[in-house]
Amino acid sequence: MPVQSVFPNRRVGLVEDHESVAIGLSVMLRDESDLDLACIATTVTELLAQNINLDLAILDLRLADGSSPKSNVEQLRASGLETLVFTGAENPYLVRSAARAGVLGVVRKSEPAAVVIDAIRTAASGIQVVTTEWAAAIDGDPGLDEVGLSPRQLDVLELYASGEKADRVARLTGLAPQTVNDYLQRIRMKYAAVGRPAPTKTDLYKRAVEDGVLPIPERSAPPERVDELR
Numbered sequence: 001m002p003v004q005s006v007f008p009n010r011r012v013g014l015v016e017d018h019e020s021v022a023i024g025l026s027v028m029l030r031d032e033s034d035l036d037l038a039c040i041a042t043t044v045t046e047l048l049a050q051n052i053n054l055d056l057a058i059l060d061l062r063l064a065d066g067s068s069p070k071s072n073v074e075q076l077r078a079s080g081l082e083t084l085v086f087t088g089a090e091n092p093y094l095v096r097s098a099a100r101a102g103v104l105g106v107v108r109k110s111e112p113a114a115v116v117i118d119a120i121r122t123a124a125s126g127i128q129v130v131t132t133e134w135a136a137a138i139d140g141d142p143g144l145d146e147v148g149l150s151p152r153q154l155d156v157l158e159l160y161a162s163g164e165k166a167d168r169v170a171r172l173t174g175l176a177p178q179t180v181n182d183y184l185q186r187i188r189m190k191y192a193a194v195g196r197p198a199p200t201k202t203d204l205y206k207r208a209v210e211d212g213v214l215p216i217p218e219r220s221a222p223p224e225r226v227d228e229l230r
Helices: 019-029 044-049 069-078 092-101 113-124 132-138 151-161 166-173 177-193 201-210
Strands: 010-015 035-041 056-059 083-087 105-108
Touching (some): 010 019, 019 113, 035 044, 044 056, 044 069, 056 069, 069 092, 083 092, 083 113, 092 105, 105 113, 151 166, 151 177, 151 201, 177 201
Parallel strands (some): 010 035, 010 056
C-alpha cells in the first residue's frame, strides 16, 4: 500500500517518443498519490497542443523530430512550464545545452525508481534538482561557445568526425549523400559563426571532442582517417 503523501498533487507531462519509456514511467508513478502523469506526447508541440494545466514537463533530450534540447526547453518555458530532463543520453553537449536553457535538473533513466520519483516530485514543486550531470553541464567550459547543432547534425558530426567517410555516414544514418554534405557544410558554418572554425576533418574532430560529442582520446591524436569531404 502506498504511503499517504504530505505533498500537494502535482500534474506532470512527459515528452518522450519511446513507448517503452513512457509505459515505464507511468508504472513508476502509478502508486504516487501526489504525482499525476496527466499527459504523454512525442514532441513539445504535441504536448502544448493538449492544453492541459501542468506543474512540470519531463523531457527527453533526443527526439525523433530532430528538435534541439535548447529550443524545446525555451518553448516550454515560454508557455510557463518548467522542465526536468529525463534522459539516457551520455552526450555532455546535449545535457549542457538543456541545462543552459534553464531546466530544473537532469536525471538519468538508469537511476533507481526512487531517485527518479524524488527528482520529479522536487522539480514539480519548482525546486532545483541538483545532480552530478546538471552541475557538470552548468560548470562546462564557458570559453566554448555553443553552436546550436540539432540532434541530427550531432549524429552526422559524431560519425564523420570519428573517421567515417561521408558516403558511409549516409548509409549509417539513412540520409542521402547530398544531405550529409549539406549537414557538414552547415555544421562548419555554425562553428565558424561562433569563432571556432573547423575547415578540415581534423578540426571537426577537435570540436566534437571539445563539445563532448566524441570522448576524449587516451592519446591526444585525431583519428587516422582524416579524408576531406569531397
